[in-house]
Amino acid sequence: MSQLPTHTVDKPKGRGKKVFNRVLILVILAAIYVWAFAGIEEFEIKETAGQISKAIFDGIIHPDWAFVNEEEGLIFGLIDTLAISILGTFISAILTIPFGFWAASRKDKSGFFVTGLGRFVLSFIRVFPEVVLAIIFIKAVGPGSFAGVLALGLHSIGMLGKLFAEEVEAIDHGPREALIATGANRIQVLVYSVLPQVLPGFISYTLYRFELNVRGASILGIIGAGGIGAPLIFALTSRNWPRVGVILLGIIVLVSAIDLISGYLRKKIV
Template sequence: MKPMSPAAGRWGWIVGVAAGVILIAWSLVGLEFTGIQETAKVMSKAMLNGILHPDWNYVWLPEGEDLIRNLLLTLSISYLGNIVSMIICIPIAFWAAANMSRSRWVSGSGKIVLSIIRTVPEVIMAIIFIKAVGPGAYAGVLALGVHSVGMLGKLYAEAIENMDMGPTEALTACGANRWQTLSFAVIPQVLPDFLSYALFRFEINVRSATLLGIIGAGGIGTPLIFAINGFSWPRVGIILIGIIVTVSIIDYISGALRKRIV
Protein backbone atom coordinates (compact mmCIF):
# COMPACT_ATOMS: atom_id res chain seq x y z
CA MET A 1 0.00 0.00 0.00
CA LYS A 2 1.42 3.40 -1.00
CA PRO A 3 2.03 5.64 2.04
CA MET A 4 0.17 8.93 2.24
CA SER A 5 2.23 11.98 1.35
CA PRO A 6 2.72 14.78 3.95
CA ALA A 7 0.77 17.19 1.75
CA ALA A 8 -2.18 14.81 1.50
CA GLY A 9 -2.16 14.30 5.27
CA ARG A 10 -2.09 18.05 5.87
CA TRP A 11 -5.02 18.61 3.52
CA GLY A 12 -6.90 15.80 5.29
CA TRP A 13 -6.52 17.65 8.62
CA ILE A 14 -7.63 20.93 7.04
CA VAL A 15 -10.72 19.30 5.51
CA GLY A 16 -11.55 17.58 8.80
CA VAL A 17 -11.28 20.79 10.84
CA ALA A 18 -13.30 22.73 8.25
CA ALA A 19 -16.02 20.06 8.31
CA GLY A 20 -16.13 20.22 12.12
CA VAL A 21 -16.49 24.02 12.10
CA ILE A 22 -19.26 23.82 9.49
CA LEU A 23 -21.14 21.23 11.57
CA ILE A 24 -20.88 23.41 14.69
CA ALA A 25 -22.15 26.45 12.79
CA TRP A 26 -25.00 24.41 11.29
CA SER A 27 -25.95 23.10 14.75
CA LEU A 28 -26.10 26.63 16.19
CA VAL A 29 -28.33 27.98 13.42
CA GLY A 30 -31.51 26.50 14.91
CA LEU A 31 -30.85 27.75 18.46
CA GLU A 32 -32.55 30.86 19.76
CA PHE A 33 -30.62 32.94 22.31
CA THR A 34 -33.21 35.68 22.84
CA GLY A 35 -33.87 36.41 26.50
CA ILE A 36 -31.09 34.16 27.77
CA GLN A 37 -28.98 36.91 29.30
CA GLU A 38 -31.74 38.37 31.50
CA THR A 39 -33.03 34.95 32.54
CA ALA A 40 -29.53 33.72 33.35
CA LYS A 41 -28.85 36.86 35.39
CA VAL A 42 -31.92 36.38 37.58
CA MET A 43 -31.58 32.61 37.89
CA SER A 44 -27.88 32.68 38.64
CA LYS A 45 -28.31 35.17 41.50
CA ALA A 46 -31.10 33.16 43.14
CA MET A 47 -29.39 29.83 42.66
CA LEU A 48 -26.03 31.14 43.86
CA ASN A 49 -27.69 32.54 46.95
CA GLY A 50 -29.30 29.14 47.58
CA ILE A 51 -25.99 27.32 47.22
CA LEU A 52 -24.26 29.74 49.58
CA HIS A 53 -27.11 29.53 52.10
CA PRO A 54 -28.28 25.88 51.98
CA ASP A 55 -31.15 24.65 54.12
CA TRP A 56 -29.18 22.62 56.68
CA ASN A 57 -32.39 21.78 58.56
CA TYR A 58 -33.36 19.50 55.66
CA VAL A 59 -30.40 17.19 56.30
CA TRP A 60 -32.36 15.36 59.01
CA LEU A 61 -36.05 15.73 59.80
CA PRO A 62 -37.33 13.45 62.60
CA GLU A 63 -40.93 13.71 61.42
CA GLY A 64 -40.58 12.86 57.72
CA GLU A 65 -38.49 12.50 54.57
CA ASP A 66 -35.21 14.38 54.52
CA LEU A 67 -31.89 14.49 52.68
CA ILE A 68 -30.35 11.47 54.43
CA ARG A 69 -33.38 9.21 53.89
CA ASN A 70 -33.71 10.17 50.23
CA LEU A 71 -30.00 9.67 49.56
CA LEU A 72 -30.17 6.22 51.19
CA LEU A 73 -33.21 5.43 49.04
CA THR A 74 -31.27 6.50 45.94
CA LEU A 75 -28.37 4.23 46.89
CA SER A 76 -30.81 1.37 47.49
CA ILE A 77 -32.39 1.87 44.05
CA SER A 78 -28.94 1.94 42.42
CA TYR A 79 -27.72 -1.15 44.29
CA LEU A 80 -30.81 -3.26 43.64
CA GLY A 81 -30.86 -2.19 39.97
CA ASN A 82 -27.22 -3.25 39.72
CA ILE A 83 -27.97 -6.66 41.26
CA VAL A 84 -30.86 -7.21 38.83
CA SER A 85 -28.68 -6.36 35.83
CA MET A 86 -25.78 -8.54 37.03
CA ILE A 87 -28.04 -11.59 37.30
CA ILE A 88 -29.83 -11.07 33.99
CA CYS A 89 -26.84 -10.12 31.85
CA ILE A 90 -24.56 -13.09 32.70
CA PRO A 91 -26.42 -15.69 30.54
CA ILE A 92 -26.89 -13.08 27.79
CA ALA A 93 -23.16 -12.29 27.89
CA PHE A 94 -22.27 -15.97 27.37
CA TRP A 95 -24.83 -16.06 24.57
CA ALA A 96 -23.22 -13.02 22.89
CA ALA A 97 -19.58 -14.12 23.36
CA ALA A 98 -18.18 -15.37 20.05
CA ASN A 99 -15.85 -17.94 21.66
CA MET A 100 -18.69 -19.59 23.58
CA SER A 101 -20.62 -20.76 20.52
CA ARG A 102 -19.71 -22.47 17.26
CA SER A 103 -21.96 -20.34 15.11
CA ARG A 104 -21.58 -16.62 14.48
CA TRP A 105 -25.34 -16.40 14.10
CA VAL A 106 -25.79 -17.44 17.72
CA SER A 107 -23.35 -14.91 19.18
CA GLY A 108 -24.51 -12.29 16.69
CA SER A 109 -28.12 -12.62 17.83
CA GLY A 110 -26.99 -12.14 21.43
CA LYS A 111 -25.09 -8.98 20.48
CA ILE A 112 -28.20 -7.68 18.69
CA VAL A 113 -30.29 -8.22 21.83
CA LEU A 114 -27.77 -6.28 23.93
CA SER A 115 -27.65 -3.50 21.33
CA ILE A 116 -31.45 -3.19 21.31
CA ILE A 117 -31.51 -2.90 25.10
CA ARG A 118 -28.79 -0.24 25.06
CA THR A 119 -30.60 1.90 22.50
CA VAL A 120 -33.58 2.53 24.81
CA PRO A 121 -32.68 5.40 27.20
CA GLU A 122 -33.13 4.67 30.88
CA VAL A 123 -35.49 7.65 31.18
CA ILE A 124 -37.82 6.07 28.62
CA MET A 125 -37.61 2.76 30.47
CA ALA A 126 -38.44 4.55 33.73
CA ILE A 127 -41.50 6.19 32.17
CA ILE A 128 -42.66 2.79 30.86
CA PHE A 129 -42.19 1.10 34.25
CA ILE A 130 -43.86 4.02 36.06
CA LYS A 131 -46.91 3.46 33.86
CA ALA A 132 -46.70 -0.31 34.47
CA VAL A 133 -46.08 -0.51 38.24
CA GLY A 134 -46.72 3.06 39.38
CA PRO A 135 -44.35 5.81 40.51
CA GLY A 136 -41.79 5.07 43.17
CA ALA A 137 -38.59 3.19 43.89
CA TYR A 138 -39.80 -0.09 42.34
CA ALA A 139 -40.04 1.52 38.90
CA GLY A 140 -36.55 3.00 39.36
CA VAL A 141 -35.04 -0.38 40.23
CA LEU A 142 -36.61 -2.01 37.16
CA ALA A 143 -35.53 0.82 34.85
CA LEU A 144 -31.93 0.81 36.04
CA GLY A 145 -31.78 -2.98 36.12
CA VAL A 146 -33.04 -3.53 32.58
CA HIS A 147 -31.07 -0.64 31.07
CA SER A 148 -27.83 -1.73 32.74
CA VAL A 149 -28.17 -5.18 31.17
CA GLY A 150 -27.29 -3.74 27.77
CA MET A 151 -23.99 -2.18 28.83
CA LEU A 152 -22.94 -4.75 31.44
CA GLY A 153 -23.78 -7.58 29.04
CA LYS A 154 -21.58 -6.03 26.36
CA LEU A 155 -18.67 -5.60 28.78
CA TYR A 156 -19.12 -9.11 30.17
CA ALA A 157 -19.20 -10.58 26.65
CA GLU A 158 -15.98 -8.77 25.76
CA ALA A 159 -14.33 -10.07 28.93
CA ILE A 160 -15.32 -13.62 27.97
CA GLU A 161 -14.03 -13.17 24.42
CA ASN A 162 -10.69 -11.79 25.65
CA MET A 163 -9.97 -14.54 28.16
CA ASP A 164 -7.22 -17.14 27.72
CA MET A 165 -8.70 -20.22 26.02
CA GLY A 166 -5.77 -22.46 27.08
CA PRO A 167 -7.32 -23.73 30.34
CA THR A 168 -10.64 -24.35 28.58
CA GLU A 169 -8.99 -26.40 25.83
CA ALA A 170 -6.93 -28.33 28.39
CA LEU A 171 -9.98 -29.32 30.43
CA THR A 172 -11.91 -30.26 27.30
CA ALA A 173 -9.02 -32.48 26.19
CA CYS A 174 -9.10 -34.19 29.59
CA GLY A 175 -12.76 -35.07 29.14
CA ALA A 176 -14.39 -32.33 31.22
CA ASN A 177 -17.99 -31.51 30.37
CA ARG A 178 -19.27 -28.02 29.59
CA TRP A 179 -20.31 -27.20 33.16
CA GLN A 180 -16.95 -28.29 34.56
CA THR A 181 -15.17 -26.17 31.96
CA LEU A 182 -17.27 -23.14 32.87
CA SER A 183 -16.74 -23.68 36.61
CA PHE A 184 -12.97 -24.27 36.60
CA ALA A 185 -11.67 -22.50 33.48
CA VAL A 186 -14.05 -19.73 32.44
CA ILE A 187 -15.59 -18.28 35.61
CA PRO A 188 -12.30 -17.91 37.57
CA GLN A 189 -10.83 -15.90 34.68
CA VAL A 190 -13.74 -13.55 34.02
CA LEU A 191 -15.02 -13.08 37.58
CA PRO A 192 -12.60 -10.23 38.48
CA ASP A 193 -13.61 -8.33 35.33
CA PHE A 194 -17.29 -8.99 36.05
CA LEU A 195 -16.98 -7.52 39.56
CA SER A 196 -14.96 -4.54 38.33
CA TYR A 197 -17.50 -3.70 35.62
CA ALA A 198 -20.37 -4.13 38.08
CA LEU A 199 -18.77 -1.63 40.49
CA PHE A 200 -18.23 0.83 37.66
CA ARG A 201 -21.84 0.45 36.59
CA PHE A 202 -22.96 1.06 40.18
CA GLU A 203 -21.22 4.46 40.06
CA ILE A 204 -23.19 5.32 36.93
CA ASN A 205 -26.45 4.04 38.42
CA VAL A 206 -26.10 6.32 41.45
CA ARG A 207 -26.05 9.33 39.13
CA SER A 208 -28.82 7.92 36.96
CA ALA A 209 -31.06 7.21 39.96
CA THR A 210 -31.04 10.94 40.74
CA LEU A 211 -32.31 11.74 37.25
CA LEU A 212 -34.96 9.03 37.37
CA GLY A 213 -36.25 10.42 40.65
CA ILE A 214 -37.04 13.68 38.86
CA ILE A 215 -39.62 11.90 36.67
CA GLY A 216 -41.14 9.98 39.58
CA ALA A 217 -38.98 6.87 39.98
CA GLY A 218 -38.11 7.53 43.62
CA GLY A 219 -34.94 8.75 45.31
CA ILE A 220 -33.40 12.16 45.85
CA GLY A 221 -34.53 13.41 42.44
CA THR A 222 -38.14 13.72 43.59
CA PRO A 223 -37.57 16.33 46.35
CA LEU A 224 -35.04 18.03 44.06
CA ILE A 225 -37.58 18.67 41.30
CA PHE A 226 -40.17 19.78 43.90
CA ALA A 227 -37.67 22.27 45.32
CA ILE A 228 -36.79 23.57 41.85
CA ASN A 229 -40.45 24.00 40.87
CA GLY A 230 -41.09 25.81 44.15
CA PHE A 231 -38.02 28.06 43.68
CA SER A 232 -36.75 26.87 47.05
CA TRP A 233 -33.11 27.42 46.18
CA PRO A 234 -31.72 26.84 49.72
CA ARG A 235 -33.38 23.40 49.61
CA VAL A 236 -31.94 22.86 46.12
CA GLY A 237 -28.53 23.88 47.42
CA ILE A 238 -28.43 21.34 50.24
CA ILE A 239 -29.73 18.58 47.97
CA LEU A 240 -27.03 19.30 45.39
CA ILE A 241 -24.37 19.31 48.10
CA GLY A 242 -25.67 15.96 49.35
CA ILE A 243 -25.61 14.48 45.83
CA ILE A 244 -22.08 15.73 45.15
CA VAL A 245 -20.74 14.37 48.46
CA THR A 246 -22.49 11.01 48.02
CA VAL A 247 -21.35 10.51 44.42
CA SER A 248 -17.78 11.51 45.32
CA ILE A 249 -17.64 9.01 48.18
CA ILE A 250 -19.10 6.24 46.00
CA ASP A 251 -16.60 7.01 43.22
CA TYR A 252 -13.67 6.88 45.65
CA ILE A 253 -14.73 3.63 47.31
CA SER A 254 -15.60 1.97 43.99
CA GLY A 255 -12.29 3.04 42.43
CA ALA A 256 -10.33 1.66 45.37
CA LEU A 257 -12.20 -1.65 45.22
CA ARG A 258 -11.71 -1.97 41.45
CA LYS A 259 -7.97 -1.45 41.84
CA ARG A 260 -7.86 -4.31 44.36
CA ILE A 261 -9.96 -6.62 42.20
CA VAL A 262 -8.24 -6.17 38.82
Protein backbone atom coordinates in the same frame (compact mmCIF):
# COMPACT_ATOMS: atom_id res chain seq x y z
CA MET B 1 33.71 26.37 8.16
CA SER B 2 33.56 23.17 6.22
CA GLN B 3 31.32 22.70 3.23
CA LEU B 4 27.74 21.94 4.15
CA PRO B 5 26.54 18.58 2.83
CA THR B 6 24.32 19.12 -0.18
CA HIS B 7 21.93 16.33 -0.82
CA THR B 8 18.25 16.71 -1.37
CA VAL B 9 15.60 14.61 0.24
CA ASP B 10 12.58 13.61 -1.80
CA LYS B 11 9.32 15.00 -0.59
CA PRO B 12 7.31 12.27 1.07
CA LYS B 13 4.83 10.73 -1.30
CA GLY B 14 1.10 10.78 -0.78
CA ARG B 15 1.23 14.28 0.60
CA GLY B 16 -1.33 15.64 -1.78
CA LYS B 17 -3.85 13.06 -0.65
CA LYS B 18 -3.21 13.88 2.98
CA VAL B 19 -3.73 17.58 2.38
CA PHE B 20 -6.87 16.81 0.41
CA ASN B 21 -8.22 14.68 3.27
CA ARG B 22 -7.52 17.41 5.77
CA VAL B 23 -9.28 20.01 3.65
CA LEU B 24 -12.20 17.65 3.20
CA ILE B 25 -12.51 17.10 6.98
CA LEU B 26 -12.32 20.85 7.58
CA VAL B 27 -15.04 21.54 5.01
CA ILE B 28 -17.32 18.88 6.51
CA LEU B 29 -16.73 20.20 10.02
CA ALA B 30 -17.38 23.77 8.89
CA ALA B 31 -20.63 22.67 7.25
CA ILE B 32 -21.75 20.89 10.44
CA TYR B 33 -21.01 23.96 12.54
CA VAL B 34 -22.75 26.37 10.19
CA TRP B 35 -25.79 24.10 10.27
CA ALA B 36 -25.69 23.72 14.04
CA PHE B 37 -25.26 27.38 14.87
CA ALA B 38 -27.77 28.54 12.24
CA GLY B 39 -30.49 26.57 14.00
CA ILE B 40 -29.81 27.96 17.43
CA GLU B 41 -32.46 30.21 18.85
CA GLU B 42 -31.68 33.79 19.65
CA PHE B 43 -29.69 34.03 22.83
CA GLU B 44 -30.97 36.71 25.12
CA ILE B 45 -30.20 36.87 28.79
CA LYS B 46 -33.32 37.68 30.69
CA GLU B 47 -33.07 40.51 33.19
CA THR B 48 -33.97 38.09 35.95
CA ALA B 49 -31.14 35.72 35.06
CA GLY B 50 -28.65 37.58 37.23
CA GLN B 51 -30.99 37.71 40.19
CA ILE B 52 -31.86 34.05 39.90
CA SER B 53 -28.22 33.02 39.59
CA LYS B 54 -27.48 35.02 42.71
CA ALA B 55 -30.40 33.39 44.53
CA ILE B 56 -29.20 29.92 43.48
CA PHE B 57 -25.67 30.73 44.56
CA ASP B 58 -26.93 32.05 47.91
CA GLY B 59 -29.06 28.94 48.36
CA ILE B 60 -26.15 26.64 47.68
CA ILE B 61 -23.93 28.54 50.10
CA HIS B 62 -26.61 28.56 52.81
CA PRO B 63 -28.18 25.12 52.52
CA ASP B 64 -31.40 24.23 54.29
CA TRP B 65 -29.80 22.04 56.96
CA ALA B 66 -33.17 21.40 58.62
CA PHE B 67 -34.13 19.23 55.64
CA VAL B 68 -31.40 16.71 56.41
CA ASN B 69 -33.16 14.99 59.31
CA GLU B 70 -36.75 15.60 58.27
CA GLU B 71 -39.06 12.64 57.76
CA GLU B 72 -38.82 11.76 54.07
CA GLY B 73 -35.97 14.28 54.04
CA LEU B 74 -32.45 14.21 52.63
CA ILE B 75 -31.20 11.13 54.48
CA PHE B 76 -34.28 9.13 53.56
CA GLY B 77 -34.03 10.20 49.91
CA LEU B 78 -30.33 9.37 49.67
CA ILE B 79 -30.84 5.93 51.26
CA ASP B 80 -33.67 5.32 48.83
CA THR B 81 -31.42 6.35 45.93
CA LEU B 82 -28.69 4.03 47.16
CA ALA B 83 -31.15 1.14 47.59
CA ILE B 84 -32.50 1.62 44.05
CA SER B 85 -29.00 1.54 42.58
CA ILE B 86 -27.88 -1.49 44.63
CA LEU B 87 -30.87 -3.57 43.66
CA GLY B 88 -30.93 -2.34 40.06
CA THR B 89 -27.23 -3.08 39.58
CA PHE B 90 -27.57 -6.56 41.10
CA ILE B 91 -30.53 -7.46 38.87
CA SER B 92 -28.72 -6.23 35.77
CA ALA B 93 -25.49 -8.05 36.68
CA ILE B 94 -27.37 -11.38 37.00
CA LEU B 95 -29.37 -10.81 33.81
CA THR B 96 -26.26 -9.72 31.89
CA ILE B 97 -24.23 -12.93 32.37
CA PRO B 98 -25.99 -14.85 29.56
CA PHE B 99 -25.86 -11.75 27.34
CA GLY B 100 -22.13 -11.47 27.92
CA PHE B 101 -21.53 -14.99 26.67
CA TRP B 102 -23.98 -14.49 23.82
CA ALA B 103 -22.34 -11.34 22.47
CA ALA B 104 -18.71 -12.51 22.84
CA SER B 105 -17.01 -13.43 19.59
CA ARG B 106 -15.50 -16.89 19.53
CA LYS B 107 -13.02 -18.49 17.18
CA ASP B 108 -15.05 -21.60 16.46
CA LYS B 109 -18.70 -20.59 16.15
CA SER B 110 -18.84 -16.85 15.79
CA GLY B 111 -21.51 -15.77 13.39
CA PHE B 112 -24.66 -13.77 13.05
CA PHE B 113 -26.67 -15.68 15.63
CA VAL B 114 -24.00 -16.07 18.27
CA THR B 115 -22.14 -12.76 18.20
CA GLY B 116 -23.80 -10.36 15.81
CA LEU B 117 -27.36 -10.63 17.09
CA GLY B 118 -26.20 -10.49 20.70
CA ARG B 119 -24.30 -7.28 20.02
CA PHE B 120 -27.26 -5.76 18.24
CA VAL B 121 -29.63 -6.61 21.10
CA LEU B 122 -27.20 -5.00 23.55
CA SER B 123 -26.93 -1.77 21.57
CA PHE B 124 -30.70 -1.80 21.20
CA ILE B 125 -31.07 -1.93 24.99
CA ARG B 126 -28.40 0.74 25.45
CA VAL B 127 -30.30 3.24 23.34
CA PHE B 128 -33.28 3.50 25.71
CA PRO B 129 -32.46 6.22 28.22
CA GLU B 130 -33.11 5.02 31.76
CA VAL B 131 -35.54 7.88 32.29
CA VAL B 132 -37.70 6.74 29.36
CA LEU B 133 -37.59 3.14 30.64
CA ALA B 134 -38.61 4.39 34.06
CA ILE B 135 -41.62 6.20 32.56
CA ILE B 136 -42.69 2.95 30.90
CA PHE B 137 -42.21 0.91 34.09
CA ILE B 138 -44.18 3.46 36.08
CA LYS B 139 -47.12 2.71 33.80
CA ALA B 140 -46.67 -0.97 34.58
CA VAL B 141 -45.93 -1.14 38.32
CA GLY B 142 -47.03 2.30 39.46
CA PRO B 143 -44.86 5.23 40.56
CA GLY B 144 -42.24 4.52 43.19
CA SER B 145 -38.79 3.14 43.73
CA PHE B 146 -39.53 -0.26 42.22
CA ALA B 147 -40.07 1.30 38.78
CA GLY B 148 -36.64 2.91 39.19
CA VAL B 149 -35.07 -0.42 40.14
CA LEU B 150 -36.50 -2.08 37.04
CA ALA B 151 -35.45 0.78 34.78
CA LEU B 152 -31.84 0.71 36.02
CA GLY B 153 -31.82 -3.08 35.94
CA LEU B 154 -32.83 -3.19 32.30
CA HIS B 155 -30.84 -0.18 31.08
CA SER B 156 -27.56 -1.35 32.64
CA ILE B 157 -27.67 -4.62 30.70
CA GLY B 158 -26.73 -2.71 27.54
CA MET B 159 -23.41 -1.41 28.81
CA LEU B 160 -22.55 -4.29 31.15
CA GLY B 161 -23.24 -6.83 28.41
CA LYS B 162 -20.71 -5.14 26.13
CA LEU B 163 -18.05 -5.09 28.87
CA PHE B 164 -18.78 -8.68 29.97
CA ALA B 165 -18.50 -9.86 26.37
CA GLU B 166 -15.07 -8.23 26.05
CA GLU B 167 -14.03 -9.99 29.25
CA VAL B 168 -15.22 -13.36 27.93
CA GLU B 169 -13.33 -12.77 24.66
CA ALA B 170 -10.10 -12.20 26.56
CA ILE B 171 -10.01 -15.50 28.48
CA ASP B 172 -7.09 -17.89 28.22
CA HIS B 173 -8.17 -21.11 26.51
CA GLY B 174 -5.45 -23.24 28.13
CA PRO B 175 -7.35 -24.17 31.30
CA ARG B 176 -10.46 -24.98 29.29
CA GLU B 177 -8.60 -27.30 26.96
CA ALA B 178 -6.86 -28.92 29.92
CA LEU B 179 -10.18 -29.63 31.59
CA ILE B 180 -11.68 -31.01 28.40
CA ALA B 181 -8.62 -33.26 28.06
CA THR B 182 -9.23 -34.67 31.55
CA GLY B 183 -12.77 -35.52 30.55
CA ALA B 184 -14.67 -32.80 32.40
CA ASN B 185 -18.25 -32.22 31.34
CA ARG B 186 -19.49 -28.84 30.11
CA ILE B 187 -20.65 -27.62 33.52
CA GLN B 188 -17.35 -28.56 35.14
CA VAL B 189 -15.48 -26.77 32.36
CA LEU B 190 -17.58 -23.66 32.95
CA VAL B 191 -17.19 -23.73 36.74
CA TYR B 192 -13.47 -24.53 36.92
CA SER B 193 -12.00 -22.82 33.87
CA VAL B 194 -14.25 -20.04 32.57
CA LEU B 195 -15.83 -18.59 35.71
CA PRO B 196 -12.59 -18.14 37.70
CA GLN B 197 -11.19 -16.16 34.78
CA VAL B 198 -14.15 -13.90 34.10
CA LEU B 199 -15.45 -13.36 37.63
CA PRO B 200 -13.00 -10.63 38.75
CA GLY B 201 -13.70 -8.69 35.56
CA PHE B 202 -17.44 -9.13 35.91
CA ILE B 203 -17.40 -7.92 39.52
CA SER B 204 -15.18 -4.97 38.68
CA TYR B 205 -17.43 -3.83 35.81
CA THR B 206 -20.51 -4.34 37.96
CA LEU B 207 -19.02 -2.04 40.60
CA TYR B 208 -18.22 0.53 37.91
CA ARG B 209 -21.78 0.34 36.64
CA PHE B 210 -22.94 0.71 40.25
CA GLU B 211 -21.14 4.07 40.40
CA LEU B 212 -22.98 5.21 37.29
CA ASN B 213 -26.30 3.88 38.59
CA VAL B 214 -26.03 5.94 41.77
CA ARG B 215 -25.88 9.03 39.55
CA GLY B 216 -28.74 7.69 37.44
CA ALA B 217 -30.92 6.88 40.46
CA SER B 218 -30.49 10.39 41.81
CA ILE B 219 -32.44 11.84 38.87
CA LEU B 220 -35.08 9.11 38.43
CA GLY B 221 -37.27 10.85 41.01
CA ILE B 222 -37.75 13.74 38.57
CA ILE B 223 -40.27 11.57 36.73
CA GLY B 224 -41.58 9.83 39.86
CA ALA B 225 -39.44 6.71 40.07
CA GLY B 226 -38.21 7.12 43.65
CA GLY B 227 -35.05 8.44 45.24
CA ILE B 228 -33.80 11.93 45.98
CA GLY B 229 -34.95 13.28 42.59
CA ALA B 230 -38.55 13.83 43.71
CA PRO B 231 -37.83 16.32 46.53
CA LEU B 232 -35.23 17.87 44.24
CA ILE B 233 -37.68 18.62 41.45
CA PHE B 234 -40.22 19.95 43.99
CA ALA B 235 -37.59 22.28 45.40
CA LEU B 236 -36.56 23.37 41.88
CA THR B 237 -40.08 24.13 40.69
CA SER B 238 -40.94 25.98 43.91
CA ARG B 239 -37.60 27.86 43.66
CA ASN B 240 -36.62 26.79 47.14
CA TRP B 241 -32.91 27.32 46.49
CA PRO B 242 -31.59 26.54 50.01
CA ARG B 243 -33.27 23.15 49.73
CA VAL B 244 -31.87 22.62 46.22
CA GLY B 245 -28.49 23.48 47.70
CA VAL B 246 -28.68 20.92 50.47
CA ILE B 247 -29.91 18.19 48.11
CA LEU B 248 -27.15 19.02 45.63
CA LEU B 249 -24.58 18.73 48.43
CA GLY B 250 -26.15 15.44 49.52
CA ILE B 251 -25.89 14.01 46.00
CA ILE B 252 -22.29 15.18 45.64
CA VAL B 253 -21.30 13.60 48.98
CA LEU B 254 -23.12 10.32 48.22
CA VAL B 255 -21.69 9.97 44.71
CA SER B 256 -18.15 10.85 45.83
CA ALA B 257 -18.30 8.39 48.74
CA ILE B 258 -19.57 5.58 46.50
CA ASP B 259 -16.89 6.39 43.89
CA LEU B 260 -14.18 6.18 46.56
CA ILE B 261 -15.40 2.90 48.05
CA SER B 262 -16.08 1.29 44.71
CA GLY B 263 -12.75 2.46 43.28
CA TYR B 264 -10.93 0.97 46.29
CA LEU B 265 -12.75 -2.36 45.90
CA ARG B 266 -12.08 -2.46 42.16
CA LYS B 267 -8.38 -1.90 42.74
CA LYS B 268 -8.34 -4.81 45.18
CA ILE B 269 -10.17 -7.15 42.82
CA VAL B 270 -8.22 -6.68 39.62
